Amino acid sequence: MNAISRYFSRHLQALLSAFARLLKRPFGSLLSVLVIAMALALPASLWLLVKNAQSVAGDVTESIELAVYFKLEAPLERAEELARAAVSRADVAEAVVVSADEGLEEFRQFSGFGPALDALEGNPLPHVLTVRPKADYATPEGVESLRRYLAAAAEVETVQVDGEWVRRLAALLDLLRSVLLSLAAVLGAGVLVLIGNTIRFEIGTRRAEIEVIKLVGGSNAFVRRPFLYEGVVFGLLGGLVAIGIVALVIVSLAPAVERLAVLYGGGFVLTGATILEALALVGAGTLLGWLGAWLGAARLIARIEPRD
C-alpha cells in the first residue's frame, strides 16, 4: 500500500469512526446538529431576503428619472442638444425632450384648466428633458453624478431627482447587510464554541483511551484526527439541515410575498438558494465544524500524557 492510499485510508477510517461515535449517542448528536443548523440557517435566510430585496430594488430603479427644467428663455435646440449629449453617456439609457408647447398641451388635456390657460398671454412652462439612467448606474452615487452633469449646463434652471427613496432603500439594504454580517459572526462564533465544547467533553470522557493510544505510540495528530472529523461531520450535517430550514423559510414566505407583489402590480417571485449558495452554506458549516473541533481539541489533546 503506497503512502497516498494509506493517507486516504486513515482519513476514511477517522471519518467512519466519527460517524460511528455520533450514532452511539444519537439524541445528543441530533440536538447539536439542529443547533448548528439553526445558527447557519438564520443568517443564510436573512442573506436570501436581502438578495431578493436587492433584486426588487433593481427592478424599481429602472424607473428612476431625472427631470431637467430649462430656463424659460432657453431655446428648444439647446434642450435637444443636451438630450443628444446625455444619450451619448455610458450611464444614460434614455433622454426625451418635452418642449414647452408639448408640456402646455399635456397640461391643458389632463389638468382641466383649459379655459384658464387660454387666458394666459404666453406659455409659462419651460422645455423639459427627462433622463433615465441605465440600471447599473441607478445608484445614489450614479444618479447624483448624472444630476451634477445635467445641472452644469448654463440654460438649465433646475434638475429634479426623485432619489430620496433610492438612498433610503440603499441605506436599508446596507443596514441589513451589516446586521447580516454581525449576526453571521456572532452565530458562527456560537457554532465554534458549541462544537469546541462538545469535542472537549468527548475528549474528557475518552481520556483513558487517549492515554493508551499515546502509550502505544499514537501522535497528537493521530489522536486529534477522529475528533476533527467529528467536528466536520457535525458541521456538514448542520449545513445540510440548514439548507432544508432555509428552503422551508422561503417556501413559507413565498405566497405572502407574491400576494404583496401583486398588490404593487408586479410579478415578483421569492427565490431560494442556488446550488452554489447551498454548497457554500454546507462548506461554511463544515469549515466551522473543523475549526471548532480544532480549537476544542488541539491544546487539550497535546496536554494529555499517559500517567503510568
Added chain:
Amino acid sequence: MIRFDHVFKSYPNGREALHDVSFEVAAGEFVFLTGRSGAGKSSVLKLLTLLERPTRGTVTVNGQETSALPARAIPAFRRRLGIVFQDHQLLADRSVYENVALPLRVSDTGFRDVDKRVRAALDQVGLHGRERASPGELSIGEQQRVGIARAVVARPAVLIADEPTGNLDHGLAREVIELFRRFQDVGVTVLVATHDMALVREFSQREILIDEGKVYTGRSLGGEAA
C-alpha cells in the same frame, strides 16, 4: 539495547526515586527487574517509555539516547517498544481485534498487513478465534494475553512489561512468562518488572534488583545482590 548510565531521578516533591543507577540489557536478553513496591521499578519503566526524563544521567534504548529526544519524536520512539501493563489497559469499547491492531493503526500500517499481523499475534498468545470478543467477555488471563498480543503485534525490538503477572494466579503467571520467553527466542529483548520472587526463581534469567532507588545487577538466580 537498553542502557542506564548514572541515572538520577528526583520528583518535584523532592523524593529521589533513582540514585546513580547504571545497568545494561543486551539485545535479545530476558531480564527481570525486581524490587519491593516503591523501590524504583516504576521510575525505571517510566524513563524507558519516556513518561519521565532523568534528572541526571542518560538512558539509551534501541541505540537512541532518550534525553535528547524532542517531544514530537516520542510517539515514534514508543512505536518501537512493546509495553505490557499490569492492568492490561485495554479499550473496553473495542473488540479484541481492534485492541491488538491499535499499535499498527497508529503507525499507518495497511489494512491487509494489519489483518495478517493481528491474527498472527493472537495466534501466538493462544487467542485465535476470539477476535470479535470484547475485553469484558474475557477472563483476566485472556485479557493479559490480549495486552501481550498488542505489545508484540508491531514486532518491537524491546518488550517492557510492568508487573504483567500481578493479577494472575501462579499457573497463569507462569504461562505469561513462558510467552515472554518465546518472544526472547525470536530475538526480542524482554524486560519484566515484577515483585513476584517465586516466579523469578522459577526462571533462569538475569535479574536487576532495585532497592531504595539503587540498582544491584549481576544477581543470579536465588543469589544475593552483587
